[in-house]
Amino acid sequence: MERLLRRAAQGEVELLMSEVNVGEVYYILLRSQGEAAGEEIFTSFLLLPVERVPIDFDLVLQAATLKTSDPR
Numbered sequence: 001m002e003r004l005l006r007r008a009a010q011g012e013v014e015l016l017m018s019e020v021n022v023g024e025v026y027y028i029l030l031r032s033q034g035e036a037a038g039e040e041i042f043t044s045f046l047l048l049p050v051e052r053v054p055i056d057f058d059l060v061l062q063a064a065t066l067k068t069s070d071p072r
Helices: 002-009 019-033 035-045 057-068
Strands: 015-018 050-053
Touching: 002 015, 015 019, 019 035, 019 050
Parallel strands: 015 050
Antiparallel strands: none
């Protein structure tokens, strides 16, 4: 992941993350680190070279369908 983030910072690759997943990161940080530390870490997280992708309902349903085929 570190290598990908470096490459994204140099413009070599594009990293995308859905806004739903960004919200999940925020939730996990607040729950595991507490409000003050979670907010601080999340602020740093938002500075990473990752583009946030807006989500619409059709995309949410597509993601749910993909998860059902996950062999984990």
